[in-house]
Amino acid sequence: MADARQDIQLPEFAWLEAEPTMSGATHRETEASAFRQLMPRLIAPMLFAVVLFGGWEYAIRAYKIPFYVLPDPLLILKTVVADWGLLSQSLLTTLKVTFQALGLAVVLGVSLAIIFNQFRWFEMAVFPWAVVLQVTPIVSIAPLIIIWADNVRLALLICAWIVAFFPILSNTMIGLNSIDQNLTNLFQLYRASRFDTLRYLRLPAAMPYFLSGLRISGGLSLIGAVVAEFVAGTGGQGSGLAYRILEASFELKIPRLFAALFLISATGLCIFALTSLLSWLLLRHWHESAMRKER
Amino acid sequence: MRLMNEGVLATATGERNDARQVPVVRLAHVSKRFSNGTLALEDFTFAFPQHGFVSLLGPSGCGKSTILKLIAGLNEPTSGAIQWMGGQSQQRDGRRDIAFVFQEPTLLPWANALRNVMIPLILSRVPWAEAKSRALEALEQVGLAGFESSYPRELSGGMKMRVSIARAIVERPRVLLMDEPFAALDEITRFKMNQDLLKLWQAHEFTVLFVTHSVYEATYLSQHVLIMAPRPGRAYARVAVEAPYPRDEGFRGEPLYHERCAEISALLAETSHG
Numbered sequence: 001m002a003d004a005r006q007d008i009q010l011p012e013f014a015w016l017e018a019e020p021t022m023s024g025a026t027h028r029e030t031e032a033s034a035f036r037q038l039m040p041r042l043i044a045p046m047l048f049a050v051v052l053f054g055g056w057e058y059a060i061r062a063y064k065i066p067f068y069v070l071p072d073p074l075l076i077l078k079t080v081v082a083d084w085g086l087l088s089q090s091l092l093t094t095l096k097v098t099f100q101a102l103g104l105a106v107v108l109g110v111s112l113a114i115i116f117n118q119f120r121w122f123e124m125a126v127f128p129w130a131v132v133l134q135v136t137p138i139v140s141i142a143p144l145i146i147i148w149a150d151n152v153r154l155a156l157l158i159c160a161w162i163v164a165f166f167p168i169l170s171n172t173m174i175g176l177n178s179i180d181q182n183l184t185n186l187f188q189l190y191r192a193s194r195f196d197t198l199r200y201l202r203l204p205a206a207m208p209y210f211l212s213g214l215r216i217s218g219g220l221s222l223i224g225a226v227v228a229e230f231v232a233g234t235g236g237q238g239s240g241l242a243y244r245i246l247e248a249s250f251e252l253k254i255p256r257l258f259a260a261l262f263l264i265s266a267t268g269l270c271i272f273a274l275t276s277l278l279s280w281l282l283l284r285h286w287h288e289s290a291m292r293k294e295r
Numbered sequence: 296m297r298l299m300n301e302g303v304l305a306t307a308t309g310e311r312n313d314a315r316q317v318p319v320v321r322l323a324h325v326s327k328r329f330s331n332g333t334l335a336l337e338d339f340t341f342a343f344p345q346h347g348f349v350s351l352l353g354p355s356g357c358g359k360s361t362i363l364k365l366i367a368g369l370n371e372p373t374s375g376a377i378q379w380m381g382g383q384s385q386q387r388d389g390r391r392d393i394a395f396v397f398q399e400p401t402l403l404p405w406a407n408a409l410r411n412v413m414i415p416l417i418l419s420r421v422p423w424a425e426a427k428s429r430a431l432e433a434l435e436q437v438g439l440a441g442f443e444s445s446y447p448r449e450l451s452g453g454m455k456m457r458v459s460i461a462r463a464i465v466e467r468p469r470v471l472l473m474d475e476p477f478a479a480l481d482e483i484t485r486f487k488m489n490q491d492l493l494k495l496w497q498a499h500e501f502t503v504l505f506v507t508h509s510v511y512e513a514t515y516l517s518q519h520v521l522i523m524a525p526r527p528g529r530a531y532a533r534v535a536v537e538a539p540y541p542r543d544e545g546f547r548g549e550p551l552y553h554e555r556c557a558e559i560s561a562l563l564a565e566t567s568h569g
Contacts, residue, residue, distance in 0.1 A: 189367055190394050190418045200414065204405045274452040285446045286404040 040122030071255040079259040087244065087256075091263050093239035097153070097225040101160030105217050108161075109168030110210065117176040117202065118194065133165040138224060142231035152254070154234050156240070159228030164221035175206025208287045211279040218271040226264060296555040318380055319469055319502045320366060327361050334527035339375070341521065341530065343470070343502055349507045350495075350513035350520045352559065354567055359506045359529020363472045366504065367393050388477035394463035398475040400455035402447040402462075408434060409443035412462045421464070433465040434458070436495065453484040457491075464495065470502045478508060489515055490543065491511030497540055510563065514555045515547060522559060524566035532562045 053073045059065070059071040065077055080087065112130070116123035142159050149155035179201060187197050229242035241260045248257035283290035321342040327335045327449055336358035343349055351359040364370040365377060377504075393414075402411045412433050416426035434443055437457040447455055456476060463471055477485040489512060496503055507513050513520045524531040536555050540545060546552055 115344055180399075180401065182397050182399055183403070185369055186395065186397070187418075188369060189393070194416045196356070196418055199415070201403070204403065205569055285407075286448055 011167060024027070029259070033160055040133035068252055068254045071258050075255050076258045076262055079255040080262060083256055083259060086261060087241070087259060090239060090244045091267070092259070093238050094222070094225055094264070095267065097156045097160055097229075097240065098158055098222045101164050101221040101224060102214075102218060102271075104157070105168050105221060106162045106214065109213070109217075110172050112205075113169050113172035113176060114198070116173055118198070123173075131163055132168060132200070138163050138227055139231060142228050146228075146232050152234050153238070154249045159231075160221045160224030163224030163227075164217040166168045167216040167220065168210065168213040171209040171216075172177075172206050174215065175209025176202045178209065179205050208279075208283055208289060212289075215272065215275045215277060215279065218275045220269055221227045222264070222268050222271060315492065316434060317345050319347075319564060320380065321346045321378045322365070322377045323360070323378060325362075325365060325372045325377065326473070327365060327370060328373045335516075335529040337529045338367075339528075339530055344518075345380075345469075346500050346502055347504045348496060348516060348518045349396050349504065350370070350511065350517040352505055352507055352513045352520055352524060352563065353523030354525050354563070355532070356525040357523035357566070358524050358527065361528060363395070363474050363504060363506060366470070367395050367472055378504055392469040394466055394468035394477045396456075396459055396463050396471065396473040396479055400447070400452075400459040402455060404440075404447050404459055405443045407446050408439060408450070408458045408461075411447070411458055412465050415462060415466050429465055430461070433461040435465065436498075437461040438491065446508055452480055453488060456480065456488065460492070460495070464499060464501075468501055471496075473503060473505045475506050475508065477512070485512070486544070492516065493540065493542060510559050511547075514541065514552060514559060520555075520559055522562045531566050534562070536561050 057072045057074060060070060071079070085208075112126075116127060138159055141162075142155075145158050146152065146155040149158060183201060187201055192200070225240065226242040228245065229240050233246060236244070241264050244260040245257050248254065248260065280290050301498035323340055325339045325514045326337050329335055335356075339358070339362065341384070351362060353359055361370065405416065406414070409430055416422075416429060421429070431440075431443060434440060437460050439454065439457050442450065442454065445460070450458065459476070467507075472544065477488050480488065492503075493516060503516075505513070505516060514563050517536055520533040520534045520536065521530055522534065523529065534555060536551075538549070538551050
């Protein structure tokens with residue numbers, strides 16, 4: 001088996017996307033081309049933002065819409081800066097609840113998925129109740145949780161967790177069972193223990209499913225944290241961004257309402273970007289979903 | 296039609312030496328009926344010789360893959376016995392001596408070539424450093440030195456199959472079961488793989504059981520070709536290919552090769568008519 005190199009093939013679409021000058025391209029040139037391909041993904045949404053916010057800014061000036069009805073984007077940004085002391089405190093609170101809920105959702109969702117996978121009778125007994133928890137609107141059970149929980153922070157955490165954990169649970173469950181029959185046979189042939197099969201076969205196979213669940217849950221835990229705080233409606237020193245919105249609407253501080261809203265959206269975007277990045281880092285070598293972005 | 300006789304087979308050079316030629320695994324009156332009632336294999340008796348190369352050839356549904364799965368212990372026979380020579384029973388150490396190559400490369404897509412080859416060693420608790428060096432050695436033997444950090448998706452079909460073969464030989468099996476391993480490859484790659492497989496087989500002391508659809512592949516590779524008949528799956532005839540090893544591409548031009556191919560094709564045609 002001396003000459004294995006004859007087996008080397010170009011990736012299927014390499015020649016389609018490569019530019020004529022690419023033959024014999026250096027590493028730097030390849031990077032430059034990757035950069036060029038990335039640019040539309042960055043520039044296009046930015047251009048759209050300029051058009052959108054420019055139009056918004058223009059409309060407010062042209063039609064003289066008062067700021068207490070709809071503030072213009074510049075005023076919102078100014079408010080973010082001016083109220084940063086108050087808003088940053090709230091942002092931190094919301095972030096804490098969101099990430100704690102997401103962390104709990106990951107730990108409990110994955111653990112429960114593994115237990116379900118290993119003990120079918122347990123899955124049959126418990127999974128329907130997880131579904132019940134999922135399909136019941138969080139807004140309707142949040143008041144109960146707020147009554148039952150000792151403090152508001154804990155109640156918010158529970159609410160955000162309930163919303164966030166189901167996609168991770170159900171996706172990981174599917175992933176743990178999505179195994180090539182041949183690979184199952186192979187591990188059976190090796191007489192791999194249940195634990196080894198889980199560790200070397202089921203868990204890695206579940207990874208793409210888990211990560212897509214994580215991307216959904218990341219956004220949901222933020223939504224859960226915000227919704228629960230709206231329902232709780234309690235303020236004070238350590239209150240989150242949702243309470244700032246409530247407060248601002250009572251006091252008719254509309255620019256601050258928009259500033260808080262802006263921060264929530266920005267947080268959601270960051271969470272999505274982070275989970276997407278994590279997904280790409282973990283899957284780029286082998287999973288189809290991460291391939292196209294690589295080029 | 297030639298009826299099969301149980302027992303010891305001729306050696307590679309065509310000589311019969313019953314005392315020396317010990318079978319490695321013997322199937323005695325083995326039948327397999329699936330739960331849906333299909334009789335996949337009926338009264339199959341054969342002794343696979345140590346360091347032999349036997350091909351199982353036949354149309355779909357003739358029970359050739361069933362035989363491999365029974366020997367591998369992936370299925371249990373409905374009746375009959377599978378006997379391992381040298382004191383190994385199927386239940387205890389037998390399976391560890393078996394390696395299986397499937398039609399698909401069946402690699403872990405998230406693991407690079409090295410980790411894929413290491414997997415059987417990791418699962419049998421071989422220390423990491425030893426597992427790694429043995430896996431590197433196996434990759435080198437299949438001609439993939441330098442590709443250890445490549446992921447399956449970066450490799451061609453032929454190279455993936457080489458990784459799969461490296462994973463099979465890394466445990467130094469006594470019996471290598473191959474279930475149409477090259478069926479999905481193009482002919483040029485397949486010829487090369489055939490040749491390289493023969494080299495590996497000669498370098499190592501393992502027995503190959505090779506399931507294939509191809510008369511030419513079976514004839515080129517094997518000492519013995521078992522022709523199987525379908526419905527119910529059963530052994531139909533045995534043809535010895537007496538040509539010595541090493542066989543190279545030139546063997547495909549020799550009269551003996553063509554005679555055997557014609558003979559086997561004729562027998563194969565009989566099975567589907569009879």
